[in-house]
Amino acid sequence: MVGRIVKRVYLYLIFLFLYAPIVMLVVYSFNESRSMGRWSGFTLKWYAELFKDTEVLRALYNTLAIAVLSAVIATIIGTAAAIGIHEMKRIKKAIVMNLTYLPVINPDIVTGVSLMLLFVFTKPFTGMGLGFFTMLLAHITFNIPYVILSVMPKLKQLDRHVYEAALDLGATPFYALRKVVIPQIMPGIVTGLLLAFTLSIDDFVISFFTTGSGVSNIAIYVYSMARRGVNPKINALSTIMFVTVLALLLIVNKRMNKDNSKVKESVR
């Protein structure tokens, strides 16, 4: 069974490649010395310093606030849009869907600079300078298409007759939408929400071009710091974020397994 061993070793090597930098970050967040390369003893001081550094905390707050707000707003607008687009006639639908693909296809940097142009251009009229709010608007903009693309397949699978039956039984269209359509497309909505949240956290390029006046998120903070030199506080922060995400995923995974087995039992 040489093939089996080769497969296993190959997979291990790939995971080693993917996780090596992350393991580095985690290990060196407990390192006494400032430099990432020399191990000089275990310490928790970087964690302590992290929670004293207002600049980092501010950046963390911005990252999370924008991720949550943009994901929620994009999910609401995107889900409504998907329902609307689904009902459109063919040609109109094709035009709108192509428009939806545009920000997905367009390079990040082009989306970023074109939004920057918009915000700078409209500043005299709106009085809104580059900062938290413009960054939020930009994140909502690039998140909406992903929500639509997650919800659309679920709408296609939907059985129209259930909705029509609800109307025949006296439900108002809005009530039928809430009780019949929304629950059925819920998995798509949740996927879209999580996707939007992830993309917002991971984004650097668009944030970089649409923020200003000292408002930064974690990515921008790291970028400005990488020039000044290595800072173990970022390792500590990344470790906390990584552990949180991992814990969340494990909990979700466990709950899904439980639900699955429940479903299986009830089927039996």
Next chain:
Amino acid sequence: MRRTWYAYPYLVWMAIFIVVPLFLLLFYTFTATTEEGIRFTLQHIKRIWEPIYLIVLLRSILLALICTVVCLLIGYPVALILASKEYSQNKVLALLFVIPMWINFLVRTYAWMSLLGKNGLIDMVMDFLHLPPVQLLYTDHAVVLGMVYNFLPFMVLPIYSVLTKMDKSIIEAAEDLGADYITVLKRIIIPLSLPGVISGITMVFMPAVTTFIISRLLGGGQYILIGNLIEQQFIVVGDWNFGSAISFVLTVIILISMGIMRKYDREYEGGAIW
């Protein structure tokens, strides 16, 4: 009963934040501000064909192509293994490819800086083996490595998702008819997985050609790719017209290559990895 109006807020939003900005980009690309006011010009587009900028453009495309090929060569076997009988029950393995993305890619790239840099892990290993130290950071190799590291999941996941949906009975039929594994791979698995390969290639090539962070951090401050050029024009030089022109050309290149790829991929659904 039509609910098309549900889409109107979105349409308004997209008009303001996608269509108008792109027109602004076009406006800056084709105009110049002189004393007499704003006039139409092609000078910014022409400027890109000057050798210094053309070299940057060609180098960006070349590096992105190398990165895409490397990702495909490494990633296809990974997808094949993950979708194979031994591992296909294990959904967590595929998830393991997504988890690194939850750490901001800038932080991960910055970790590579310290892995590759002086006194980094690679240096220590070389030292331990009594080999001469190699300069890795601030070279082409480091930039390609950083790109492959960041974009490999985008190659693996679409191929994996196509492979898992593939009708396994075709493979069994081929095997029953006496085909060996190589033949099955060549005649059945690879042709059927092409849609995944194509969306993988686009999802790797596009971000690779436009990155400016990986080249900045791993290639050093002097290292210029097309993305760095755009950033420089907007942030440092302040020449928005030229910056817009480069962005415009970049968009056209991407759209053309997307068009070519789409031709080969009739079953394009988009967002296949999710």
